[in-house]
Amino acid sequence: MADRTFYFSELKSDGCMCGRPKQSGRSFCYGCYKKLPPEVQKALYRKIGNGYEQAYDDAHTYLTREGE
Secondary structure, three states: OOOHHHHHHHHHHOOOOOOOOOOOOOOHHHHHHHHHHHHHHOOOOOOOOHHHHHOOOOOOOOHHHHOO
């Protein structure tokens, strides 16, 4: 359950992992979201407990690697 709390917190936050603002209820800011492959973008619409966690982790990993 602690893991789910992290994902809920990320969704409710108003800051993206890149430091730019984002809308509450979104995983990432628009710029970061658009950098993701289409299949990862689509996966971020899954519900918490039904695949969202893996989609978020995949997106975060992708964006972190892209910035290297």
